[in-house]
Amino acid sequence: MELLRSHLSRVRIPEPTNRIYKQECCISFDTPRSEGGLYVDMCSFLAFGRGYVQWNYEKSGNPVYLHIQQHRKPVPEDRPLKKPTLLAIGVDGGFDNQEPEYEETHSIIVLPDHVCLPFPSVELPEKVRLAADAILMTEGAERKEQIASWTSEKKRVSAYALDLQQINSGVVIPPSGWKCQKCDKTDNLWLNLTDGMILCGRKNWDGTGGNNHAIEHYNMTKYPLSVKLGTITVDLEGAAQMYSLIRRMTLLRIHY
Ligand SMILES: [Zn+2]
Structure with missing residues (x-):
């Protein structure tokens, strides 16, 4: 006591x-x-x-x-x-x-x-x-919890999330050790919730940041929903929400 x-x-x-x-x-x-x-x-x-x-x-x-x-x-x-x-x-x-x-x-x-x-x-x-x-x-x-409440962009994201089509790519998302699938970047990475692709983020005006691979992938595929992987470990609340969203999806699996 x-x-x-x-x-x-x-x-x-x-x-x-x-x-x-x-x-x-x-x-x-x-x-x-x-x-x-x-x-x-x-x-x-x-x-x-x-x-x-x-x-x-x-x-x-x-x-x-x-x-x-x-x-x-x-x-x-x-x-x-x-x-x-x-x-x-x-x-x-x-x-x-x-x-x-x-x-x-x-x-x-x-x-x-x-x-x-x-x-x-x-x-x-x-x-x-x-x-x-x-x-x-x-x-x-x-x-x-509603899917809509997991982000500030409520309306737009829920519309995407509710009818998000997922592709069974057989992808298993590891809990850590991520790397862009098109270059060697290991930070500023985004997980696409449609096909499980992990790609790097936007290139900043000063040349820092990623190599635009996530955006290029989006422009090519129009798969609309991605989550930033780097936020998972520092923001437990965000992690909880993201996991609960991903869990509603049948084809992508996060393995711990
Ligand atoms: Zn990249």
């Missing part, structure tokens, strides 16, 4: 305008139902699976997390099971009785040693209690 008190400055009580991620890790596909549960950073309100919470701690220095875990409830033996037929698949009611039920448990985790404090508990500092309550009561940003 003393350890937690020493980190209170790294705990924020979310305000109504804060977006709170609590349904899916912003990097992996972990959810509260995954084996390690989900860790909500109580300062940035981004969510991480067990495999990435340490990484976030090292990047952000945020040590306090609300851990959300959903366990499958055992099915009572006397629960009558409907026998679904093929015709019932995908029809409301077809598999009702086989839907597992989950119960959710919470705790406060302090990194780096994964010190686990029970929640709810009257012994927790009030700020932590208020913050955790607010996180749990707020609707998750994943559900609220």
Whole structure:
């Protein structure tokens, strides 16, 4: 408890305008139902699976997390099971009785040693209690999030994003070590969301910057949506939004 008190400055009580991620890790596909549960950073309100919470701690220095875990409830033996037929698949009611039920448990985790404090508990500092309550009561940003909200150019981009056609180029996007596919530039790179091409950015008036390869590619193909790769590591909020957009797309895969 003393350890937690020493980190209170790294705990924020979310305000109504804060977006709170609590349904899916912003990097992996972990959810509260995954084996390690989900860790909500109580300062940035981004969510991480067990495999990435340490990484976030090292990047952000945020040590306090609300851990959300959903366990499958055992099915009572006397629960009558409907026998679904093929015709019932995908029809409301077809598999009702086989839907597992989950119960959710919470705790406060302090990194780096994964010190686990029970929640709810009257012994927790009030700020932590208020913050955790607010996180749990707020609707998750994943559900609220519209594709349109991920950039300031809302209307234009959402129109592109909603009917973006993707080409199955078999491309797997690596998590780092990117290089322009037409020259050797390794910074100022853009990922085209249609075909997965990674190309360098605009050449500046003074000769710095990229070699215009992303723009030339756009002029040739008219594939409209690109994201700047360099922003991923410095801007977690941007990363979360970008991953959530890319995840909606079936053909491009980001591998971690
Ligand atoms: Zn280039």
